[in-house]
Amino acid sequence: MTLRNYLQRIARCPTLEELWDNHLEMMESFGFDRLIYGFTRYRSGSSLGDPEDFVILTNHSRAYTDEFVTGGLYYHAPMVKWALEHDGACSWTVLHDMAREHAMTPAEARVLDFNRRMNVTAGYTVSFKSISARSKGAIALTAREGMSQEDVDAIWAEHGSDIQLMNEIAHLKILTLPYSAPNRALTKRQREALEWVGDGKTMQDIALLMGLTSATVEKHLRLAREALSVDTTAQAVLKAAFANQMFVLDA
Known part of the structure; x- marks a missing residue:
């Protein structure tokens, strides 16, 4: 696949799944057969936010992601730290240099040992330029x-x-x-109620527009807040917008 053909396919992908499949195919043609992409909009201080709010795309094995992502090893990974502080691409040669010079913390050394056990030993990390102090993405x-x-x-x-x-x-x-973690997905009604809130409608307006009672609208909004793990409806609207779940065209 040429660069032009790749870019045309990516530009026209209607879903995250299709895009990811195309990207995996293209990267494998260069010798990179295992990828892990991560993005957060909730970075603050020393925290990257709730891992359940991350956009994570990967074709690594479940055994790898269970420990690296779910188990929290990523937090101590030297290349993750590099990505948080830099933009651009970096060879994993820096890891071999750090190991040779005994320049790793014990936590970083555990990540390196884990990657060696999982045959994750050679590669590159690309860190994407952010336009917000709270967002960061890398692959x-x-x-x-x-x-x-x-x-x-x-x-x-x-x-x-x-x-x-x-x-x-x-x-x-x-x-x-659009992206949502499995346990953060909104129903059609929850999304519709949030969309009307985002449009500035009152509870009475929304009830009339949706053909529901105000109590039922509030129930949909409460369930949306719970699904998105936020305290207020305003936060729910923002988080749903961040995940491109607002005003989504149904297939």
């Missing part, structure tokens, strides 16, 4: 088993500019598509 590109970091660096020397561009465009497209 880790893991080379197929048997490839050395020297092999990966040689590929990057030849194709790195194109690979980085493709990941940056995929990231920008991801930000436009």
Whole structure:
């Protein structure tokens, strides 16, 4: 697939699933067969926010993601720390240098040991430029088993500019598509009620527009707040908007 064809396919993808499948296929053609993409809009201080609010896309094994993401290893991962402080692309050579120079904390060393056990040893990390102090996104590109970091660096020397561009465009497209964690998805009625709130309608207006009682509208809003794990309806509207769940066209 040429760069032009890839960009055309990505630009026209209507769903996150289709986009991700296309991106995996393209990155595998360069030797990166395992990817993990992460994005948060809830960064503050030393926190990246609730992991359930992250946008996480990956084709790593469940055994890997259960420990790295769910188990919280990512928080101590040296390349995650690098991504939070930098924009651009970085070779995992820095990890080998840190290990050789004994420059890792015990927590970072545990992440490195875990990755070695899972054959996640060579690759590149691309950190995307943020326009908000509270948002950050990055992707880790893991080379197929048997490839050395020297092999990966040689590929990057030849194709790195194109690979980085493709990941940056995929990231920008991801930000436009609806996303929700399985336990954070809204029903059609919950979404509709939030949309009317976002339009500035009163509870009485919404009840009339939806053909429901005010009590039923409030029930939908309460369930939306619970689904999104927020305290107020205003927060629910904001979080749903961040996840592109507002005013979504049904398939």
